[in-house]
Amino acid sequence: MESKLVLYDNYRKNNGSFTYYLEARETFNSFAFGSLCESIRHLAQTSPGNREVLLQVHHVYTDILKYFIARGSAESLSQVAGLPSRPADFLDDLDKAVIQYLETCGSEETW
Structure with missing residues (x-):
């Protein structure tokens, strides 16, 4: 359930979420980013x-x-602030987490 809350907080850009820090504070919060990626990977399971x-x-x-x-x-x-020197690296981490979840979804026919 906690993973769904982390995702939802980012979806709504709630205070403390990665998307909140990024857009409202122009800060790359590595802890919040890690929590987002981990929650997506956990939701795949x-x-x-x-x-x-x-x-x-x-x-x-x-x-x-x-x-x-x-x-x-x-x-x-x-x-x-706090943006990693190689933004492609963290985007790769996010992309891998998203792909891991997408692989659980099957075809549109199952919706």
Whole structure:
């Protein structure tokens, strides 16, 4: 249940979530990021193929990608406090967690 709450907090950009820190505070909070990735990986085991979870995972994932795409220049990204030196590395971690969940979903026919 805690994993669903972490995902939901990020979906709603609630205070303390990775998406909150990123958008409201322009800060890369590595603990909150790790919690988000771990919750998605955990949900692949505890809530496989859940459509509601899938939609929230997709929403959070695209919000994060849109944030970094919109800040595409090096000058703009440098304003994000705590951002790892290689943003592609943390995006790879997020992508792997999302893929792990997606693999539990099967085809659209099962929804």
